[in-house]
Amino acid sequence: MLGHLSTAVFPIFAIGALGFLLGKMRTFDVTAAFAINKFVMLVCMPALCIEFLALAPIKHFDFLLLFGYFLSEIILFLIGLFISKYIFRLSNTEAILIGLALALTNHVLFVLPIADEIFGASNTLTIVSIITMDGLLIFSLTLIAMDILSNSNRPFFVTIKAIITNPPLIGILVGLVISLNNLELPSGFLFFLEKMGGTATPALLFSLGIMLSYQDKIAPTKLIVSMTTIKLILHPILAWLLIAFLFGGSYPANHSTALMVAAAPSGVMAYMLAMNYNVTVDRISPIILYTSIGSLITVSLAATM
Numbered sequence: 198m199l200g201h202l203s204t205a206v207f208p209i210f211a212i213g214a215l216g217f218l219l220g221k222m223r224t225f226d227v228t229a230a231f232a233i234n235k236f237v238m239l240v241c242m243p244a245l246c247i248e249f250l251a252l253a254p255i256k257h258f259d260f261l262l263l264f265g266y267f268l269s270e271i272i273l274f275l276i277g278l279f280i281s282k283y284i285f286r287l288s289n290t291e292a293i294l295i296g297l298a299l300a301l302t303n304h305v306l307f308v309l310p311i312a313d314e315i316f317g318a319s320n321t322l323t324i325v326s327i328i329t330m331d332g333l334l335i336f337s338l339t340l341i342a343m344d345i346l347s348n349s350n351r352p353f354f355v356t357i358k359a360i361i362t363n364p365p366l367i368g369i370l371v372g373l374v375i376s377l378n379n380l381e382l383p384s385g386f387l388f389f390l391e392k393m394g395g396t397a398t399p400a401l402l403f404s405l406g407i408m409l410s411y412q413d414k415i416a417p418t419k420l421i422v423s424m425t426t427i428k429l430i431l432h433p434i435l436a437w438l439l440i441a442f443l444f445g446g447s448y449p450a451n452h453s454t455a456l457m458v459a460a461a462p463s464g465v466m467a468y469m470l471a472m473n474y475n476v477t478v479d480r481i482s483p484i485i486l487y488t489s490i491g492s493l494i495t496v497s498l499a500a501t502m
Contacts, residue, residue, distance in 0.1 A: 209307060209489065212399050216406020230407040234472040237400050242469075243368030245394030246332055250372025251382060258326040262452050265440035266327055269459065270335055273432050274300040277424060285420050290346050290476045294467045297339050298484050299428050302461035304328050306398040307489075308496065312454050315500060323454045336466060337369050343474050401465040405485065408468075408478055415483045425487045429495045433459040456502055460495035462488035 219225045277296035281287045287295070302308065304324060312321045341360055348356040360366065375382065382390075409415055417425070436459040441448040463485045471478045 208399075209303070209402060212402040213406040213409075213486075213489075216403035217410045218406075220407035220410025225407045227408065227411055230404040231472060233400050233404040233407075234469055237397050237404075238469055238473045239364050241393055241397035241400065242365040243371075244390045245397045246365055246368030247372040247375070248387065248390035248394045250329060250332065250369065251375040251380070251387075251390075253325060253329045253372075253376055254322070255329065255376055257322060258329070259323070259452065261443055262323065262440060262449065262455060263326055263330050265443045266436055266455055266459070267330060267334065268439050269432060269436040270300040270331070272435060273427065274335070276427060276431075280423065281420070287480075288476070290343065290474060291471070291480070293339065293342055293346070294471050294476055294481055295424060295484065297335070297470070298463040298467035298481055299424060299432070300335055301331055301464040301466055302458055303398075303464045303489070304331070304458050304461060306402075307492070308454075308457050308461045311496065311500070312457060316454065321454060323452045324458055327455060327458050332369055333373065337366055339470065340366055343470055347474050398465060401469050404472070405465060405468050405482055408472075409482050409486065412479060412482065414479075415486065417483065417487060418480075420480055421483045421487060424484050425491060428463055428484075428488050429460060429491045433495065433499055435459075453499075453502055456499040457496055460492060460499040462492040 216225070216230075220230075274296040277299040278292050281292035281295045282289065305328060309321060309324055309328070312324055340363055344359040344363060345356055348359055374380075433456050437448055437456060440452065440455065465485060467481050468478055468485060470476070471481050
């Protein structure tokens with residue numbers, strides 16, 4: 198187990214640590230972090246969405262399992278939103294993104310490689326289905342909400358234009374159309390999508406490391422501790438309860454990897470959106486950092502269930 202974890206965990210911490218180190222050395226500054234983030238948002242994410250959805254075997258997904266897991270994400274999202282907004286008095290946009298940080302996990306770069314090592318690529322359909330659902334529902338709906346909030350003082354048509362021209366949303370739509378129509382993409386185009394999409398998460402982790410190096414305080418506050426605890430402890434418990442209930446009272450053994458996803462750290466999508474919508478990352482970045490550290494324990498436990 199430790200060997201499997203180190204295979205997936207070390208690259209994550211190494212990429213972020215490299216960004217942190219080069220940020221401390223002032224080789225990269227905040228402006229560079231914003232530029233990297235913009236590149237990911239406008240170029241890499243659309244490519245990743247198209248590739249992943251185009252290749253996703255949607256007809257083989259267990260939609261009852263996905264419904265149960267989706268419910269757990271919605272509950273986590275609402276808890277994060279409520280606590281951030283009404284207890285810690287944060288802005289609407291930051292509260293939404295903290296809710297997103299609780300709902301979405303780092304499943305592409307963290308959980309999927311671990312599951313591949315432990316169970317084999319043929320046994321990761323559950324994780325692939327959750328990633329697909331998250332892109333189609335959680336991520337896309339959050340993008341729409343952020344476009345609406347960021348254009349709240351502008352004419353309605355400006356908001357609509359922002360939504361329909363949002364690159365990741367376009368990527369999600371294109372990928373879904375390709376998948377539902379069983380279209381076969383040219384190998385050269387798939388290679389392009391694979392390489393462009395594959396840079397998204399590493400680039401975001403590097404950018405996150407830079408931003409953390411410029412933050413005066415990354416020590417765990419009450420908000421950060423509470424969000425980290427909710428994400429790493431409440432989420433897997435809640436997912437287990439909801440899925441077991443939907444399956445007649447017992448958790449389905451063939452979907453054990455879903456608990457690994459629930460026990461994983463907060464994904465970097467919340468950080469990416471915060472940077473692109475000019476929302477402070479002073480709290481979102483440490484949440485991602487501390488859930489990444491804590492998930493070494495929670496993912497290990499979930500993998501044995």
